[in-house]
Amino acid sequence: MDLSFVTFFLVKGLEISSPIAFAALGGVFSERGGVVNIALEGIMTVTALTLVWGAITFQSIWIGLLVSVITGMLMGFIHALVTVTFKVDHVVSGVAINIFAIGLTRFLCQSWFGQETQSAINSRLFPSWLGINSLAFWLIPVTILAWFAINRTVFGLRLRSVGENPEAADTLGVNVYLMRYAGVIISGALCGLGTATLFADKWISGMVAGRGFIALAAVIFGRWNPIGAVLASLLFGYADTVRIVFETRIPIPVQFVQMFPYVLALVVLAGLAGKARAPAADGRAFEKGEG
Amino acid sequence: MAQRRPGSVRYAIFERAAPFIGFIASAIVLVGIVIVLGENPANALSAIYKFTLQTSAKLAAVLSVSIPFYLSGLAVALAFKAGVFNIGVEGQYFVGGFTAALVGIYLHVPPAIHIPLVVLAAMLGGALWAFVPAILKVKRGIHEVITTILFNNIAIALVTYFVNNPFTGLQKGQSLEPQTRKILPTAIFEKLNGLFRSLGWNVPDYVYLDYSLVVAIIFGAVIWFLLARTRYGFEIRAIGTSIDVSRYAGIRVDRVQIGAFLASGALAGLIGLQEIFAIRGFYTYSLASGLGFDGIAISLIGRNSPVGVIFSAGLFGFLRQAGYGLQLFTRVPNSVTYAIEGLMILFIVVINEILVRAVRGMRKKEAG
Numbered sequence: 001m002d003l004s005f006v007t008f009f010l011v012k013g014l015e016i017s018s019p020i021a022f023a024a025l026g027g028v029f030s031e032r033g034g035v036v037n038i039a040l041e042g043i044m045t046v047t048a049l050t051l052v053w054g055a056i057t058f059q060s061i062w063i064g065l066l067v068s069v070i071t072g073m074l075m076g077f078i079h080a081l082v083t084v085t086f087k088v089d090h091v092v093s094g095v096a097i098n099i100f101a102i103g104l105t106r107f108l109c110q111s112w113f114g115q116e117t118q119s120a121i122n123s124r125l126f127p128s129w130l131g132i133n134s135l136a137f138w139l140i141p142v143t144i145l146a147w148f149a150i151n152r153t154v155f156g157l158r159l160r161s162v163g164e165n166p167e168a169a170d171t172l173g174v175n176v177y178l179m180r181y182a183g184v185i186i187s188g189a190l191c192g193l194g195t196a197t198l199f200a201d202k203w204i205s206g207m208v209a210g211r212g213f214i215a216l217a218a219v220i221f222g223r224w225n226p227i228g229a230v231l232a233s234l235l236f237g238y239a240d241t242v243r244i245v246f247e248t249r250i251p252i253p254v255q256f257v258q259m260f261p262y263v264l265a266l267v268v269l270a271g272l273a274g275k276a277r278a279p280a281a282d283g284r285a286f287e288k289g290e291g
Numbered sequence: 292m293a294q295r296r297p298g299s300v301r302y303a304i305f306e307r308a309a310p311f312i313g314f315i316a317s318a319i320v321l322v323g324i325v326i327v328l329g330e331n332p333a334n335a336l337s338a339i340y341k342f343t344l345q346t347s348a349k350l351a352a353v354l355s356v357s358i359p360f361y362l363s364g365l366a367v368a369l370a371f372k373a374g375v376f377n378i379g380v381e382g383q384y385f386v387g388g389f390t391a392a393l394v395g396i397y398l399h400v401p402p403a404i405h406i407p408l409v410v411l412a413a414m415l416g417g418a419l420w421a422f423v424p425a426i427l428k429v430k431r432g433i434h435e436v437i438t439t440i441l442f443n444n445i446a447i448a449l450v451t452y453f454v455n456n457p458f459t460g461l462q463k464g465q466s467l468e469p470q471t472r473k474i475l476p477t478a479i480f481e482k483l484n485g486l487f488r489s490l491g492w493n494v495p496d497y498v499y500l501d502y503s504l505v506v507a508i509i510f511g512a513v514i515w516f517l518l519a520r521t522r523y524g525f526e527i528r529a530i531g532t533s534i535d536v537s538r539y540a541g542i543r544v545d546r547v548q549i550g551a552f553l554a555s556g557a558l559a560g561l562i563g564l565q566e567i568f569a570i571r572g573f574y575t576y577s578l579a580s581g582l583g584f585d586g587i588a589i590s591l592i593g594r595n596s597p598v599g600v601i602f603s604a605g606l607f608g609f610l611r612q613a614g615y616g617l618q619l620f621t622r623v624p625n626s627v628t629y630a631i632e633g634l635m636i637l638f639i640v641v642i643n644e645i646l647v648r649a650v651r652g653m654r655k656k657e658a659g
Contacts, residue, residue, distance in 0.1 A: 100633030107630035213440040255452035
């Protein structure tokens with residue numbers, strides 16, 4: 001193996017990991033604030049479409065990125081509205097949003113591009129660096145920022161406090177609802193960023209392909225810690241890279257190779273059970289003035 | 292409940308009103324979209340009417356497409372009742388349909404035995420695919436939402452492999468989509484259209500009202516009976532209401548949840564029967580997808596009850612046909628119905644929560 005292949009593999013792996021990693025960081029923000037976010041998948045589905053739409057309509061991938069992040073925040077806002085304000089079960093809301101996302105994207109895609117399952121081609125792509133989408137390199141500073149925001153700022157402390165013990169946080173004057181909204185909306189924004197590292201040239205129905213759920217597994221595997229979640233995402237991403245790079249070179253039927261990342265996620269989850277501890281109030285509604 | 296407290300009827304109405312309010316709210320949104328798209332709402336409504344309710348033939352078509360919706364909603368509902376969130380219905384029906392197809396293709400027995408065996412095989416396959424997530428949930432505490440989703444992806448890859456390789460029915464050189472061999476005539480789900488016509492319902496030949504309708508009715512009744520009239524059903528409902536209380540009351544929560552999860556998978560296995568055994572006559576991995584996710588919506592709208600799911604499945608069948616009507620007669624694309632379905636669930640879960648809380652508040656007030 002020569003050096004250029006090693007570089008290629010390392011860099012390619014980063015590109016393939018980054019949609020999962022950004023979404024996982026989003027998951028960390030949401031869950032540390034106490035909102036379980038199964039909607040990551042649906043948010044990614046919608047932002048992947050609005051990214052392409054924005055880039056084509058405004059003839060700039062950067063505006064596309066902006067549109068993607070804003071729609072991610074809007075979707076996050078819906079999830080926050082349903083779970084925090086209306087106190088619907090977080091998993092039910094997340095699943096409902098995922099279903100809504102499938103329907104919404106089919107409808108929008110048909111309205112914008114004349115067909116349900118794929119968009120027009122977008123020729124304005126992100127600049128590439130070392131042969132990959134340069135946006136993937138943003139993962140490194142964003143991860144550090146996320147770690148800093150959660151562990152070293154007042155905002156992070158408050159976010160964690162409403163995820164662990166909202167009643168106590170409330171007593172100390174923290175606005176529980178506001179913090180939870182912030183966590184979920186940030187997670188939507190990060191999903192929007194993540195889909196920008198997916199494929200920006202065209203939207204295809206089903207292109208997110210379970211990455212949002214793999215990201216959730218990464219959040220758990222990474223023990224709700226930004227660095228841990230990103231490392232777990234890299235594990236899944238590089239597993240997928242091995243699949244893509246070696247698919248044609250190993251004598252195993254391609255479908256079994258395709259299963260590999262999912263089976264890996266399952267094995268990791270099964271091996272981890274009982275050891276990982278979620279934020280204490282994760283998934284629990286908070287009612288001001290009760291208890 | 293022999294004695295009803297005054298006002299309890301009013302509460303009951305409130306608690307059950309969410310699906311209706313949600314439906315009306317999403318219908319209003321639909322009309323809004325129609326107007327935005329520059330179409331006359333009256334035109335759109337008449338297109339929908341023409342394609343769904345105008346003739347008994349169209350009504351039969353709605354019933355036909357509602358059958359898989361019903362089975363899917365029923366599968367999700369049973370799991371929900373036991374506090375299990377089975378998102379894996381999608382993968383379970385791909386696997387269940389495949390095992391059923393194997394029995395339909397390779398087993399040579401008379402129809403009277405073949406059809407029940409096919410149904411059984413479908414249920415076994417579906418239950419098999421629910422087994423690992425069920426164990427992981429109960430024994431290791433891993434949330435079933437994540438595991439079943441991963442299993443869905445694995446299922447699709449697996450059946451794609453089977454249909455392409457060991458069980459392919461395609462000869463070399465043919466350019467059809469990959470599929471299995473043809474299902475034997477003894478296992479084909481015949482249409483019951485003739486029967487309905489002799490009863491005075493004009494069901495045209497192109498509509499599939501086949502044995503899968505009978506399967507849906509039988510299992511709907513069985514699950515209703517199980518939940519409403521048996522000890523096991525009571526335990527399931529108790530767990531769905533409160534796991535802690537159930538455990539305290541001595542119910543073996545783990546066991547009941549595994550059982551309900553497997554039964555839900557078994558029901559999921561039945562979803563593909565109509566398409567595989569009545570419509571196509573072979574198995575392929577490009578079966579209608581997404582039915583498992585529709586099932587979640589159908590179950591929520593039907594308040595997770597075997598009876599409620601009849602209505603919500605019918606509603607989904609209606610919406611699907613309405614979409615075709617819109618596509619054909621107006622400028623509104625049929626995909627609008629998918630968006631509306633999604634919106635409707637969001638509306639319903641939110642409205643339901645508001646109403647339930649309102650009722651709780653009123654009860655508290657009344658209790659003083």
